[in-house]
Amino acid sequence: MTIHIDHHPDQNHAGDEIVEKNQGNVKEQETEHVLDGGFVAPHTNSFGHTFRDYDAESGRRRSVEDFYRTNHIGQTVDFVKRMREAYGKLNRTEMSIWECCELLNEFIDESDPDLDEPQIEHLLQTAEAIRKDYPDEDWLHLTGLIHDLGKVLLHPSFGELPQWAVVGDTYPVGCAFDESIVHHKYFKENPDYDNPSYNTKYGIYTEGCGLDNVFMSWGHDDYMYLVAKENETTLPSASLFIIRYHSFYALHKSEAYKHLMNNEDRENMKWLKVFNKYDLYSKSKFRINVEEVKPYYLSLINKYFPGKLKW
Numbered sequence: 001m002t003i004h005i006d007h008h009p010d011q012n013h014a015g016d017e018i019v020e021k022n023q024g025n026v027k028e029q030e031t032e033h034v035l036d037g038g039f040v041a042p043h044t045n046s047f048g049h050t051f052r053d054y055d056a057e058s059g060r061r062r063s064v065e066d067f068y069r070t071n072h073i074g075q076t077v078d079f080v081k082r083m084r085e086a087y088g089k090l091n092r093t094e095m096s097i098w099e100c101c102e103l104l105n106e107f108i109d110e111s112d113p114d115l116d117e118p119q120i121e122h123l124l125q126t127a128e129a130i131r132k133d134y135p136d137e138d139w140l141h142l143t144g145l146i147h148d149l150g151k152v153l154l155h156p157s158f159g160e161l162p163q164w165a166v167v168g169d170t171y172p173v174g175c176a177f178d179e180s181i182v183h184h185k186y187f188k189e190n191p192d193y194d195n196p197s198y199n200t201k202y203g204i205y206t207e208g209c210g211l212d213n214v215f216m217s218w219g220h221d222d223y224m225y226l227v228a229k230e231n232e233t234t235l236p237s238a239s240l241f242i243i244r245y246h247s248f249y250a251l252h253k254s255e256a257y258k259h260l261m262n263n264e265d266r267e268n269m270k271w272l273k274v275f276n277k278y279d280l281y282s283k284s285k286f287r288i289n290v291e292e293v294k295p296y297y298l299s300l301i302n303k304y305f306p307g308k309l310k311w
């Protein structure tokens with residue numbers, strides 16, 4: 001079976017209708033869903049070039065559905081707590097925000113030479129697109145730059161976590177999995193699904209407890225949130241909110257889990273909606289001159305972060 005992941009530059013998260021079609025004897029699956037890790041490579045890029053074939057073990061051409069099956073089975077309260085505990089120690093390395101951008105850029109390029117756009121360009125395109133429309137919100141420009149840096153979890157020096165524990169849509173654990181979550185049916189195989197402490201509307205939470213107090217499925221979002229918070233960034237709470245929930249599509253798209261939000265969350269939600277338009281649509285073809293914009297972003301990093309951060 002050949003699995004194609006169609007790359008739609010303006011749709012990197014949800015909207016993953018998988019269409020199966022038969023072409024002679026070869027059954028193909030096409031999907032508009034491209035995982036947010038940059039590791040699920042499209043079969044052809046936007047210039048029409050065909051990608052190299054990868055062997056089955058590489059996993060790059062696994063279907064999105066397969067990805068979510070593994071994700072939904074593995075993301076338990078216990079798993080999330082262990083990940084937060086382990087990565088929350090921030091004892092792996094020290095580096096600046098810009099060094100992390102470069103690290104992400106290098107290794108994602110290395111592992112997937114067919115990607116038509118370096119990771120740093122996605123970060124800068126998001127940031128620059130926001131900057132154009134919201135010139136005075138410098139914190140939002142910087143949020144654009146750093147929102148995906150947690151993907152370093154895929155790097156060998158960060159434990160080389162599997163994709164299902166780094167990218168993709170996120171959702172709360174510790175309460176019932178909302179039906180609007182993509183490929184919901186696979187939660188039936190998650191050990192928490194039948195646990196009466198975790199499978200009710202509120203589960204271990206209370207009404208209006210605030211999303212800060214909710215365990216989210218583990219991935220690059222929560223990790224980067226921890227890094228920013230623990231390194232005492234002076235970015236506003238809306239920025240931390242964007243970083244932690246930018247893949248929480250059940251909330252942005254379906255308004256699920258609103259009963260867990262508090263007033264601050266509702267305020268911050270407005271900014272997340274602004275941000276998400278840019279995260280999705282900035283994946284266009286305008287090129288960024290990295291060296292040209294770098295001084296501006298270094299000044300923002302300097303304003304909101306210490307020189308070296310613990311990771």
Ligand SMILES: [Fe+2]
Nearest residue numbers: 036147148246
């Ligand atoms: Fe992301």
Ligand SMILES: [Fe+2]
Nearest residue numbers: 036147148279
């Ligand atoms: Fe992103």
